[in-house]
Amino acid sequence: MTSAMPKPEHPRPQLIREKWMNLNGTWGFEIDAGDSGVERGLTTRELTGEILVPFAPESTLSGIEHVDFMEAVWYRRTLSIPQEWAGNSVLLHFGAVDHDATVWVNGVEVARHRGGFTPFTADLGGVVEAGADAVIVVRARDSRHEMQARGKQATWYNNTHCQYTRTTGIWQTVWLEAVPEVYIKRLRMTPNLADSSITVEVPISRNRTGHTVSAVLTDCSGTRIEASARADLDLTPSLRLSIPVEALRPWSIEDPFLYDLEVSVRDGSGGIVDQVSSYAAVRSIALDRRVVRINGKPVFQRLVLDQGYWPESLMTSPDESALIKDIELSMAAGFNGARLHQKVFEERFLYHADRLGYLVWGEFGDWGVSGGGTIGHNQKPTASFVAQWLEVLKRDFNHPSIIGWCPLNETHQILHDRLTVLDDVTEAMFLATKLADPTRPVIDASGYAHRIRETDIYDSHSYEQDPDRFAIEQQGLADGKPYINRKADGEEYSVPYAGQPYFVSEFGGIWWNEAEARQAVEGTDVASSWGYGQRVSSEEEFYTRFDGLCSVLLDNPDMFGYCYTQLTDVFQEKNGIFTFERGTKFDLDRIRASQVRPAAIETRRDGS
Structure with missing residues (x-):
């Protein structure tokens, strides 16, 4: 060892x-x-x-x-x-x-x-x-x-x-x-772009008379913004850092600017009792009919599903460079963000997303939670779901790269069936998210069973592989009748669509592995491999299908984004843009060209 x-x-x-x-x-x-x-x-x-x-x-x-x-x-x-x-x-x-x-x-x-x-x-x-x-x-x-x-x-x-x-x-x-005895427990930083400020809440271990908390925000030009407050009056002292207009640089995917932040606790004589280093950003998110605005502007979210697994280390990244590499590979392929899928990623991944300008949706690991109690599929909702999710929100609230929350994924509750524990947990996780973080949109459950009428975001999952049929599936959004997931017999899972911003948050999953395709032609058994739909027969067929599926969503002015499955192959699942080892499978210029469209596409999504 x-x-x-x-x-x-x-x-x-x-x-x-x-x-x-x-x-x-x-x-x-x-x-x-x-x-x-x-x-x-x-x-x-x-x-x-x-x-x-x-x-x-x-x-x-x-x-x-x-x-x-x-x-x-x-x-x-x-x-x-x-x-x-x-x-x-x-x-x-x-x-x-x-x-x-x-x-x-x-x-x-x-x-x-x-x-x-x-x-x-x-x-x-x-x-x-x-x-x-x-x-x-x-x-x-x-x-x-x-x-x-x-x-x-x-x-x-x-x-x-x-x-x-x-x-x-x-x-x-x-x-x-x-x-020390009096120490900073954590920081909670809430940006306000309209007010050009950041509010920093500073829970401390003791509210000692004569102590103060102070914060210093600095930018790369040396501008210092300072604020202080008494530490003995409120359980959680709060500081407002007002940023001069000339020093305001909103965080965005084009300019992911981060301010340095230092927060201190001082005693009555001015001596430093505790001090922490951090960083902060100013960024806003707003919803306007079917548009999601970042800093007041529509940004089409070209997301990729990121499972966060590595062959040698599983859910843990093998090293720091692996975290950075996954973001850089995604961006090189034309994506500007990811659904961090079915696990809570290491916080250092979010740090790199913050500094690189990479949009992410924070998620909890509960896929198939409605699947019942057999050994084959035993995720069931409990009170610990809500407790863990609140711990996620507490840990990750400050990261500007997070632009939405997804507490549940692919639940399968029948709309008019009797209420279940999962109904209670769905509502608890949604309400807890809105209370813990009123600054970001929340999707009650991604795909299938939308149970909360006031969910901020509405979505569906579709792995239809034929672009023409996929286009027919998605054409009803303009009339307020988007594609929604149903049982095979047509029975519905979800409350009706209420005009929220809508996206297809899982699609594609095109099954391709060149070596296995060669084996299939030779008659070799490749049953251990898996992907969605019919495997494409060639790399060229992959490009045609990928371009066709992406075009359906990119050309729809009522769609605010999409999420393609997936960034890498994972074990037997061979539908990644890259191999499990992060090797190249495709011509990235062609993958990127299928996604990155002229600016005119973006400006049509302005809610007008």
Whole structure:
């Protein structure tokens, strides 16, 4: 097992302190097949193996590569808390642990968390001090029998269709941070383009008399905008940073400008108690009939479905460059954004989307949640869906690249059937999103069962492969009768369309792999491969079909965007623009030319 530290970058680029320690690297590890580890003393003894954190044990990069089901897995690491952290509390952060985590430090249980996609923190105050050793033990339970949000993780042994190898245990960065008694918990930055300002809310751990919070916003020319407020009057002090007109640069895909931001807590004598570095942007989103405006202008969203899997590391990016590369590949192919599909992406991906001007829709991993309780498809809605989703909104609110939220995907509730728990969860997740973030549009459920009449966005999924039939499918939008997903017998899932902005948020998925096509001609069995519809017979046929499908949506002035399936092949699913290894499959100039149209196409989408 290598001792090198993978993914050494700070995992939370919008809240950075100087005193932190990355805990990625080699940890003790053991598979607990019967989930009997507590009874067998795994909380107190050394473990039998090693793993490279933060890679899941199913992955090659973890050094384990165990792809069978694991009821539970255990991790153990001993480290020394830096002596220079004396006088501070120590926070232990986990980026994501799939699915049900319990954490002990020096034999004391310090945290429990349910949900495989979202971060959690353990405060080690009173458990370990600076200069002392900390023995960290983590148990992660991930039973195949438990109803939970899984995204695209297969619930039977083999990968099939669009379900992929599972992720168990730690799969995002683990790290320590030193904080004073009065410290900044997080930042919440709300831009106001019309007012040329950013409001920064600063929740702090203590509202101490005489303390103040202050913020300094700077741009590349050295302009400084400052604001301060008392820290003892409000539970969450709020600062308004008013940006002079000459220093205002709205964030956009053409100019993804980010201001540097420094936020401090000071005591009564003016001394700095706590300080964090961050960044901020000014950007607006508005809805006008069927138009989605960014900074007051219609922007046609040419999105691609991004599953965020890699062959050697599964849901975890192998390194920082892999995150950047996926955005750059997408943009090179002519897309200007992505649906971050069926998982919660690492926050550093969002940082790169912010700085590169890449539009993204934030999503939760719950595909097929209406599929029932069989082993083959056991995602069912629970209270933890809502809890995890609120954790997503809390973590990612500040990222300007996020221009919409998608809490649910492809639910299948019959419109006039009896109400279900999923109806309750759908409404709870929609309302929670609107309350937590009134600045972005929300789609209640992407594809199939729209249950919320006032959903901001309406959509459908269509994998019709014939461009002519696809055009007929989509022609009713002008008359307020868009294509909607129905059961095969015509029974409806959704409440009626109410004139919202509309897009086809999944289409294409054209099945093509040159080597497999050659095998098919030779009569070799390629049944393990999968894609939507009839496989094209040649690369040229792919270009014709891709251009025809995109043209149907690009030429429709009532459509605000689309999302093509998908960015890369993923395991057996061979319908990506790129291979699973991010290799080239097509002439990108031709792919881009099919999407990037003259500016006149954009100006027709002005709501007039």
